Amino acid sequence: MTSGRRRTVALVVCGLGWLAATGTASAHGGSLAGGGRESLTIPTWLFLSTGGAAVGASFLLASFVTDRTFVERIHGWGRPLSGGFEGILRLAGQLVGLGGLAAVFVVGFLGPTNARTNLAILLVWVGWWAGLAMTTYLVGNSWATLNPFKTLAQLLPTLDRPYPDRVGSWPAVGGLLVLVWLEVVSPLADQPRLLASVVAGYTVLTIAGALVFGPDDWFAHADPVERVFRYYGRFAPIGRDEDGLRLRLPGMDLSTPRLVDGPDEVAFVVALLWVTTYDGLVTTPAWRDLTTPIVDAGVPPHLLYPVALAVGFAGFLGVYRLAVRLSRDMSETYLAPAVLAQRFAPPLVAIAVGYHFAHYLGYFLVLAPSLAVALTSPFADPAVVPTIELPEWFGAIALASVIIGHLVAIWVAHAAAYDLFPARLQAIRSQYPFIAVMVFYTMTSLWVVSQPEVALPHL
Amino acid sequence: MTDTATQPVADTAATDTDEEAVYDVPADATAYRCSYCGRPFARESWLALHRGLAHPSELDDEEVEAFRAAHDEEEESLSTFRLQALGALVLIYFGFLMVYALV
Ligand SMILES: [Zn+2]
Numbered sequence: 001m002t003s004g005r006r007r008t009v010a011l012v013v014c015g016l017g018w019l020a021a022t023g024t025a026s027a028h029g030g031s032l033a034g035g036g037r038e039s040l041t042i043p044t045w046l047f048l049s050t051g052g053a054a055v056g057a058s059f060l061l062a063s064f065v066t067d068r069t070f071v072e073r074i075h076g077w078g079r080p081l082s083g084g085f086e087g088i089l090r091l092a093g094q095l096v097g098l099g100g101l102a103a104v105f106v107v108g109f110l111g112p113t114n115a116r117t118n119l120a121i122l123l124v125w126v127g128w129w130a131g132l133a134m135t136t137y138l139v140g141n142s143w144a145t146l147n148p149f150k151t152l153a154q155l156l157p158t159l160d161r162p163y164p165d166r167v168g169s170w171p172a173v174g175g176l177l178v179l180v181w182l183e184v185v186s187p188l189a190d191q192p193r194l195l196a197s198v199v200a201g202y203t204v205l206t207i208a209g210a211l212v213f214g215p216d217d218w219f220a221h222a223d224p225v226e227r228v229f230r231y232y233g234r235f236a237p238i239g240r241d242e243d244g245l246r247l248r249l250p251g252m253d254l255s256t257p258r259l260v261d262g263p264d265e266v267a268f269v270v271a272l273l274w275v276t277t278y279d280g281l282v283t284t285p286a287w288r289d290l291t292t293p294i295v296d297a298g299v300p301p302h303l304l305y306p307v308a309l310a311v312g313f314a315g316f317l318g319v320y321r322l323a324v325r326l327s328r329d330m331s332e333t334y335l336a337p338a339v340l341a342q343r344f345a346p347p348l349v350a351i352a353v354g355y356h357f358a359h360y361l362g363y364f365l366v367l368a369p370s371l372a373v374a375l376t377s378p379f380a381d382p383a384v385v386p387t388i389e390l391p392e393w394f395g396a397i398a399l400a401s402v403i404i405g406h407l408v409a410i411w412v413a414h415a416a417a418y419d420l421f422p423a424r425l426q427a428i429r430s431q432y433p434f435i436a437v438m439v440f441y442t443m444t445s446l447w448v449v450s451q452p453e454v455a456l457p458h459l
Numbered sequence: 460m461t462d463t464a465t466q467p468v469a470d471t472a473a474t475d476t477d478e479e480a481v482y483d484v485p486a487d488a489t490a491y492r493c494s495y496c497g498r499p500f501a502r503e504s505w506l507a508l509h510r511g512l513a514h515p516s517e518l519d520d521e522e523v524e525a526f527r528a529a530h531d532e533e534e535e536s537l538s539t540f541r542l543q544a545l546g547a548l549v550l551i552y553f554g555f556l557m558v559y560a561l562v
Contacts, residue, residue, distance in 0.1 A: 042562065046558060046559075046562055050555065053551050056551070057548055057551050060544045060548050061548070063544055064541060064544065066537055066541075068512075332501045332502070333501070334482050334483060334500065334501060336480060336481055336482060337483070338480065421505075422500070422505045422506075422512055423505050423508055424533060424537060425533065425536055426505065
């Protein structure tokens with residue numbers, strides 16, 4: 001048993017080495033960092049099929065690990081963290097969150113109008129959406145405490161109307177799509193006044209929702225931002241269970257049953273993945289060429305973008321549901337499709353994490369010095385702001401993190417399948433459709449990052 | 460378990476224990492049901508494996524024997540699968556090696 005296990009571990013390590021090697025070989029493929037995408041030094045078809053093959057091969061490698069107790073040990077590993085300091089940390093976190101929100105309003109409305117020096121812009125995009133989101137999946141979900149909207153809502157009285165169960169998390173799904181649509185089509189990262197206004201609108205909406213339904217229900221179901229951070233936090237090594245904070249292996253908590261409950265939560269995870277793709281897709285030349293005749297034919301571009309967002313989301317959801325049905329047929333199980341859909345959705349979070357890290361690590365590092373300067377003097381408007389120049393090889397990190405996200409997803413789905421099915425071959429077969437979709441998704445994403453980035457067309 | 464504190468799941472949990480929501484057995488299909496928890500399976504050997512994995516301390520001798528037999532049978536089919544997977548990996552690896560050498 002032990003020698004068999006050692007052999008499997010050795011196999012997995014070799015596989016990872018091979019993947020790392022292919023990762024570097026195609027490192028010229030694209031540099032996600034800083035938004036600049038380079039041209040390929042190897043043919044695109046080869047670059048794409050290498051990525052696709054890496055995902056397929058890692059599935060085959062994972063399928064060699066057939067020792068149930070080994071899989072369970074990896075996912076069950078954990079250490080409790082002492083929680084004596086939690087009360088103080090919590091208060092400090094809430095104060096930092098409120099301070100940040102106040103800074104966004106004050107500096108956003110009154111500070112310099114230059115996006116490169118305005119603290120509100122830098123705080124929201126560099127500090128929060130890049131930096132804090134990265135710490136959420138790399139360390140733990142601190143937004144649960146920092147969230148200034150929740151802190152404010154908890155201070156206010158509530159009407160405590162019962163939250164309608166039928167509605168579930170669908171408002172969060174819609175909210176996520178709307179936020180991404182706003183982020184893509186409007187100059188939210190360029191105009192501090194506009195950003196502060198949008199944050200103000202979001203504040204009013206959120207506080208109103210919490211006033212009516214109570215902060216607990218509102219942030220648990222309807223708020224899209226809270227939910228994004230909660231799912232990202234499930235990837236992190238530090239998590240929370242009934243006994244307080246707990247250390248675990250990164251990503252392994254995604255295989256927990258009931259993490260995703262119901263079709264609305266499945267839709268949210270799929271939406272999280274789709275918006276990552278949409279974000280990059282609309283700045284490719286192919287999108288411009290595809291949509292130019294449509295706009296020329298008289299379709300208003302302001303209609304084009306939200307419709308494309310909705311259609312793409314429906315397409316992603318449709319493909320996922322199809323994969324679930326095929327998985328059910330291949331594994332000949334009598335479990336309902338909904339059970340499989342819910343159990344195999346959380347691994348997708350790992351893929352979203354991989355793409356977020358690939359996209360925002362460089363962005364964060366380049367602009368972090370500007371954020372530091374703006375934090376020390378929020379109302380100054382210096383002519384030159386410091387930024388970091390990223391080295392040539394940085395694109396390799398981005399590509400490696402995309403691949404690692406897929407690897408973790410494959411492993412987590414493998415463990416979930418072992419948990420669901422009594423026969424191990426049945427568990428492996430249940431993954432075929434998902435692996436096919438993942439290979440296709442990897443190739444699409446790699447294609448997007450290998451394309452030159454063009455200005456958002458028609459707007 | 461991180462979210463149980465902030466997210467009440469009582470209502471969805473109620474539908475989860477509801478047998479109709481969890482299992483979906485076609486009307487004309489044969490189902491081998493677990494006598495301990497009621498979960499249906501398409502094959503008898505899967506039921507035997509399930510009993511051994513999910514209810515190990517409750518089994519009688521006959522069920523233990525059935526689990527052992529199903530487990531041995533499973534090991535055999537797994538080693539066949541491992542060989543096939545290894546073959547596929549080697550094919551992918553050398554296929555790409557050759558393509559990279561040529562391009
Ligand atoms: Zn049973």
